[in-house]
Amino acid sequence: MTGKRVAVVGAGMTRFVRRAQETGKELAWEAARAALDSCELTLGDVDAVCLGTAPDAFDGVHMKGEYLSDGCGALGKPFIRTYVGGGSGVFVGIQGWYSVASGMFDVALVVAEEKMSSCQPHPQGAFLTIFDNVLERPLEPNLLWIFALEMNRYMHAYGLDKRDIAAVAVKNKRNAADHPAALLGQADITVEDVLASETLAWPVQRLDVSPISDGAVAVVLASEDVAAKITDQPVWIQGVGWNLDTAYWTNRDLVYPEYVENAARMAYAMAGVTEPRKQIHVAEPYDPFDYKELHHLEGLQLFDRGKAPEASRDGVLNRDGDLPSCPSGGLLGVGNPIAAAGLMKIAELFWQLRGEAGARQVPGTPERGVAQAWGDLMQVGTVVVMGTEPPDGVGGAPPRGGRSAPSARSARLRAPAPADPASLPVIQTPPLAAGGRPLSEAGFRSAVGAVEHAVDARYAWDTGVAISTYLRGLQSGRILARECDECERVLVPPRMFCERCFRPTDRWTDVSQTGTVQTFSICHVSWDMHPLDMPELPAVIAIDGTDGGLLHKLGRISPDDVEVGLAVEAVWKPGAERTGSILDIAYFRPRGEP
Amino acid sequence: MLDKLTDPALVRRWGGEIPVRHRYTPGLAGEAFFTALRDRGVLLGSRCEACEYIYVPCRLFCERCFAELTADTEVGPGGTLESFAIGYVDVEGEPLDEPVTVGLVMPDGADAVLFHFIVEQGEEPLEIGMRVEVVLRPPGERTASILDIVGFQPAAG
Ligand SMILES: [Zn+2]
Numbered sequence: 001m002t003g004k005r006v007a008v009v010g011a012g013m014t015r016f017v018r019r020a021q022e023t024g025k026e027l028a029w030e031a032a033r034a035a036l037d038s039c040e041l042t043l044g045d046v047d048a049v050c051l052g053t054a055p056d057a058f059d060g061v062h063m064k065g066e067y068l069s070d071g072c073g074a075l076g077k078p079f080i081r082t083y084v085g086g087g088s089g090v091f092v093g094i095q096g097w098y099s100v101a102s103g104m105f106d107v108a109l110v111v112a113e114e115k116m117s118s119c120q121p122h123p124q125g126a127f128l129t130i131f132d133n134v135l136e137r138p139l140e141p142n143l144l145w146i147f148a149l150e151m152n153r154y155m156h157a158y159g160l161d162k163r164d165i166a167a168v169a170v171k172n173k174r175n176a177a178d179h180p181a182a183l184l185g186q187a188d189i190t191v192e193d194v195l196a197s198e199t200l201a202w203p204v205q206r207l208d209v210s211p212i213s214d215g216a217v218a219v220v221l222a223s224e225d226v227a228a229k230i231t232d233q234p235v236w237i238q239g240v241g242w243n244l245d246t247a248y249w250t251n252r253d254l255v256y257p258e259y260v261e262n263a264a265r266m267a268y269a270m271a272g273v274t275e276p277r278k279q280i281h282v283a284e285p286y287d288p289f290d291y292k293e294l295h296h297l298e299g300l301q302l303f304d305r306g307k308a309p310e311a312s313r314d315g316v317l318n319r320d321g322d323l324p325s326c327p328s329g330g331l332l333g334v335g336n337p338i339a340a341a342g343l344m345k346i347a348e349l350f351w352q353l354r355g356e357a358g359a360r361q362v363p364g365t366p367e368r369g370v371a372q373a374w375g376d377l378m379q380v381g382t383v384v385v386m387g388t389e390p391p392d393g394v395g396g397a398p399p400r401g402g403r404s405a406p407s408a409r410s411a412r413l414r415a416p417a418p419a420d421p422a423s424l425p426v427i428q429t430p431p432l433a434a435g436g437r438p439l440s441e442a443g444f445r446s447a448v449g450a451v452e453h454a455v456d457a458r459y460a461w462d463t464g465v466a467i468s469t470y471l472r473g474l475q476s477g478r479i480l481a482r483e484c485d486e487c488e489r490v491l492v493p494p495r496m497f498c499e500r501c502f503r504p505t506d507r508w509t510d511v512s513q514t515g516t517v518q519t520f521s522i523c524h525v526s527w528d529m530h531p532l533d534m535p536e537l538p539a540v541i542a543i544d545g546t547d548g549g550l551l552h553k554l555g556r557i558s559p560d561d562v563e564v565g566l567a568v569e570a571v572w573k574p575g576a577e578r579t580g581s582i583l584d585i586a587y588f589r590p591r592g593e594p
Numbered sequence: 595m596l597d598k599l600t601d602p603a604l605v606r607r608w609g610g611e612i613p614v615r616h617r618y619t620p621g622l623a624g625e626a627f628f629t630a631l632r633d634r635g636v637l638l639g640s641r642c643e644a645c646e647y648i649y650v651p652c653r654l655f656c657e658r659c660f661a662e663l664t665a666d667t668e669v670g671p672g673g674t675l676e677s678f679a680i681g682y683v684d685v686e687g688e689p690l691d692e693p694v695t696v697g698l699v700m701p702d703g704a705d706a707v708l709f710h711f712i713v714e715q716g717e718e719p720l721e722i723g724m725r726v727e728v729v730l731r732p733p734g735e736r737t738a739s740i741l742d743i744v745g746f747q748p749a750a751g
Contacts, residue, residue, distance in 0.1 A: 117619075
């Protein structure tokens with residue numbers, strides 16, 4: 001690695017709330033200003049601005065990057081918005097890192113914002129578009145399905161006890177009770193409370209899930225050249241990594257997040273971390289669901305596969321445990337304004353590694369931490385390793401040609417570094433902006449000047465070469481796959497190119513109509529979160545003789561009798577009723593039953 | 595290479611929509627602007643001392659220097675027409691019964707323009723730089739909306 005060393009020198013955030021009175025711009029500004037104030041910089045000191053924010057459909061603002069730019073302080077500056085779904089909040093930290101590490105900029109302001117309350121009647125309407133429009137949306141999926149299916153697969157693979165998973169939600173909500181910005185802190189919550197909460201999509205219950213939230217977070221990054229002028233306690237970005245799994249989530253290993261491992265290995269190599277479990281002292285893994293924190297701790301190489309739940313049970317992950325995990329309270333406790341929640345993890349490591357986390361401070365003197373987020377179509381891992389020591393193997397002459405013109409620097413950055421670091425301010429309390437003013441549901445409904453709009457657009461998605469043929473196959477009662485001769489995979493759903501070998505697939509093949517249940521859920525809510533009279537049984541079904549799987553529903557079986565590994569077969573609609581749709585398969589039922 | 599479908603009838607299209615609507619709260623500054631418009635019939639702006647710039651509508655912060663602002667400055671009701679355009683078709687491209695004129699108006703005392711309708715033009719043609727004034731709905735009909743402003747009309751005299 002060459003390039004500049006990069007330090008985090010300031011951080012700030014709004015409260016996370018269910019419905020904020022502020023606009024997204026106002027939230028972004030509150031957080032950005034708090035971050036600049038925390039290190040006594042002004043907007044004039046900022047050379048470049050990076051924004052992370054998740055789908056436009058939540059805020060209901062297209063080109064949300066430019067919409068939020070003024071609140072991010074981007075007027076007249078180089079500005080970029082990065083977006084990898086739920087992974088955006090940590091990824092924007094990586095974006096900020098390479099803006100500075102490249103030598104192009106000395107100071108980058110990194111902002112993340114989400115205002116999900118705008119999305120009516122429920123953000124599930126926007127989450128629907130995460131699923132394949134042609135092959136999965138006709139099944140009316142709820143986003144919870146993906147999590148429930150992955151959680152069940154994870155539990156099944158290692159024979160996990162739900163109690164050990166629920167303990168993560170308990171830990172995080174208790175930790176959040178000490179966070180002044182938290183939405184769902186609760187000091188007295190117990191595992192029994194989680195296990196008694198409403199079952200949404202078994203095995204996922206209400207308290208396993210992080211809340212829909214509004215909020216913003218910002219951090220200030222500085223190059224090694226100026227960091228010492230700003231603070232005597234820089235927290236260095238020692239390594240960054242990111243990685244993507246296949247876009248076909250039903251073809252993926254749901255038991256283990258390989259993409260997180262790949263991202264972590266990249267970041268650890270850069271950071272010189274060879275024994276993560278010993279060298280990482282505090283972790284902020286992504287926890288939109290309680291099991292995800294455990295899943296990610298394993299991907300981060302902090303626990304062996306299937307062993308993180310034990311650590312959860314034994315208190316290893318507690319704030320005073322051997323490896324404190326989500327001491328902030330995480331998404332489950334502080335809240336989940338998507339991108340902002342990810343950047344909150346980087347801010348938390350900044351505060352923890354400076355010893356400024358107040359009541360949340362982990363004991364001892366942690367020297368290194370890891371923050372991680374996950375997103376896109378449940379397939380991206382983004383990882384940042386931070387520490388009190390500057391990374392080795394980085395530094396040297398950076399390219400200077402591309403540097404922006406010096407902006408209106410405050411006296412702070414124009415002055416030489418103080419000889420006496422004690423003259424620098426030490427900020428003891430994590431700076432919290434006044435923002436994130438909560439509105440009640442009634443207050444939200446009656447807010448002066450509020451307006452409602454629906455996006456007046458309909459779409460016609462071309463099904464493409466592979467899926468057109470697949471759908472015609474379904475209409476004639478056949479499941480068609482494509483073969484790749486190079487990796488010898490038989491692909492369902494079929495595609496005309498192999499994403500692994502990056503070459504055309506070779507031929508069509510008629511495959512079996514039988515398969516096995518890889519994982520399933522018992523879902524009690526519709527796609528828009530209305531209770532169902534009869535639970536649905538979404539499942540990922542591995543089609544026999546293929547390397548693929550597909551999302552569908554199970555039928556003619558009691559929820560109590562379904563298990564992972566169950567042999568099933570397709571039940572077709574009568575030929576005359578088929579339309580060339582995934583719904584031409586009515587459902588899958590246990591094989592060989594009358 | 596890739597298989598080709600030669601019969602266009604075999605190319606399937608799948609219709610759909612994104613089933614969401616949005617409820618936008620106007621934020622701290624927006625609430626101040628719309629409350630003043632509804633209750634007092636005034637256009638409220640924010641002055642940044644450092645930048646010597648008056649924003650309208652009012653804002654919580656200065657995007658130039660990041661200072662916190664308050665809704666402290668009334669602007670208008672008169673102003674200057676900075677630009678205008680005349681629309682003859684609707685959003686679907688269908689002809690409108692009556693053309694609609696929109697304009698950019700810099701209210702007196704402000705450094706920013708408002709985008710709104712230009713109404714009641716009379717005989718004189720519109721000209722960039724001409725004096726205009728705000729036309730408000732009657733007090734009892736205002737709902738704290740940008741439509742509490744009917745538009746701007748050429749100033750009398
Ligand atoms: Zn200003």
